[in-house]
Amino acid sequence: MKFNLSPLVLAALLGTGALLSGCSTNPATGQQSYTAFMSPEEEKRVGAEQHQEILKEYGGSFDHNGLAAYVTGIGKKLVAQSEFAGQPFTFTVLNSEIVNAFALPGGYVYVTRGLLALASSEAELASVLGHEIGHVTGRHTAQRVSQANTANILTGGLAVLAGVLTGSSELGSAVGDIVGTGAAAYVQSFSRDQEFEADSLGVRYMTRAGYDPSASAAFLAKLQAQSELDAKLAGRDPEAGYDMMASHPRTQDRVAKAVAEAAQGEGARAQTSKPATELGREALLARINGLGYGADPQEGLVRGNSFILPPQRVRWSVPSDYRLQNGAEAVIVAGQAAKARYDIARNTAGAADYLRAWGQSYGVRSLSRIAVPGGLDAATGLIQTQTSQRQPVLVRLLAIKTDANTIHRFQILGGLQNQREVDRVAQTIAESFTQLSAAEAASFKPLRLEIVTAGSEAQTRQQAASMPTPTGREAARLFEVLNGLAPGAMPAPGTKIKLLRS
CATH class of the missing domain: 3.10.350 (Membrane-bound Lytic Murein Transglycosylase D; Chain A)
Incomplete structure (x- = not known):
């Protein structure tokens, strides 16, 4: 049976074939990788642009007792053992209590203050830096970007093709949706294969640099223990978020993989009389002695379902089935049926007048004053708008004035069918909003x-x-x-x- 393909379909198929040929051999992996849509020069440009955004999002760079130079020194030692030894890398310690490490293309590698507090040896820190260097030398971001662009082209091409072959644009759209789901699963963040590849490269670099590779498995076990403790404190399932669509493999899988990599590299490792996880232990512990741990009270503290802001001497709470996350610019509240955002505005207007101006362009309605502890000036109003996907939503606005120039403002959002839940969250916040005494505020150290x-x-x-x-x-x-x-x-x-x- 013959099909007469239109020029559009032929162009889509021919273009797809050309794109799939854009592969090159990566010296780090020795394998071909598809990076047609992101050159090394583009990686450097993107990394440099996003570096400032990362600093802004994570509270800026951080130093304590020479930690910044110490981390950079270890990082450069590892890069010198890589296949890209001559290329510049930038290592940054971020002022965040979150336990995290990541890399941007072009050689930008980050570790947080929270992660450094968890490490117990220089070898453990080297395992983290080596893994992130592996993402850079493996050119994983370039692969992800190129695969995403190709997936979009493939999705469109297959949808057109299906419509031609079946005579049904509706069916073609359905096929496109199915292909799109597969493409999204393949390119979402770093793939499992890329994470394992970064583990392998990281073990290679730290072994060549003289570090015990078994520290990689030891630190990943710590990460798992920390994750389980965090989940317990938040009342969540420790396994939550570790599914097939997650950007990283399960922690226990990575531990097993790291152990296997360490065993393979054992013969090349410089022998030491110290236990494996103590290689460089004294050096790292000396650097992190006195390191700040957890959130800085000046930036606000999450305590269960309450948020405390000592500089403003205020505390408020949300229902116990909601979670709080203190961000760089706002506090985010997340629940099943509603979400909320809290920040502070500087304005001399009263609470009701401020809300009227704040929600004017959205047609704020049901504007009224409300009672809060301490008799503070407070008001609430309701607006109806839509998300970027054009889904209608209700937003309950809440403003509480604590001094002549400070408005604490909340936006509580939910679907039209969830107004009762939106109002429950707003009521909990309003009824719990209290001012701390000077002594209470000073007690948070x-x-x-x-x-x-x-x-x-x-x-x-x-x-x-x-x-x-x-x-x-x-x-x-x-x-x-x-x-x-x-x-x-x-x-x-x-x-x-x-x-x-x-």
Whole structure:
């Protein structure tokens, strides 16, 4: 049977064939990779542009006790062992309590203050930096961008082709949707294969640099323990978010992979009389002694379902089934049926007048004053608008004035059918919004890591149980996670350990 293909279909198919031929051999992997849509020069340009945005989003660069230069030194040592030794890399410590590390194309590598607090040896830190360097040398972002562009072209081409072959544009659209889903699964963030490849490259670089590669598995086990503790504190399933569409493989899978890579590189590793996870332990612990831990009270604190902002001397809460995330510019509230955003505006108007002006372009309605603790000037109003996908939504606006020039403002959003839930969140916030005394505000002090020598088991156990924590809970388990200990285990007397102090 013959089909007469239109010029449009022929162009789509021929274009697809040309795009799929845009492969090159990567010296880091020795394999061909498809990077037709992002050249090395483009990677450098994108990395340089986004670097400033990353600094803005994560609270800027950070230094403590020479940590910035220390991290850069380790990073350069690893890059020197890579296939791109002559290319410039930029290593940055970010002032964020979030445990995270990532890389931008063009050689921009980041680790957070929170991640450094979790590390217990230079080798563990090297494993993280090596992994992120592996994403750069593997050109994974270039692959992702190129695959995404090709997926879009393939999706359009197959949709047109299906319409021609079946005579049905509706069916063609359905096929396009199915292909689009597969393409999205393939290119969303870094793929599982890319994550494993970055692990392999990272182990290669740290082994060549003289670090014990088994520290990679040790640190990934810590990441898993920290993730499980965070989930417990937030009342979430520890496995939440680790599905087939996640941007990273399951943590336990990565641990197993890292162990296998470490075993393969064991013969090339420089021998040492120290235990594997203690390679460079003293050097790193000396650098992080006194390091700030958790959120800075000056930026606001999340305590369960409450948010506390000591500089403004205010506290407010959301229903217990909602979660809070303190961002660089606003606090985000997330729940099943509603979401909210909180920030502060500087304005001399009263609460009701401010809301009237704030929501004017959206036709704010049902504007009224409301009662909040302490008799503060407060008002609320309702607007109806739509999302970028043109879905209708309700937004409950809430403004609370605490002094002549400060408005605390909330936007609580939900579907038209969820107005009762939107109002429940707004009511909880309004009824819980209280001002702190000067003494209460001053009581929230930043936590810091202190490196001490462990005494007897009984003494250490008592220190762990009484240790202050960001949430005021699970002190003993947090002590174990920070020190890489199994539940119930205690360090040997004379060992250097991490404690938290206020």
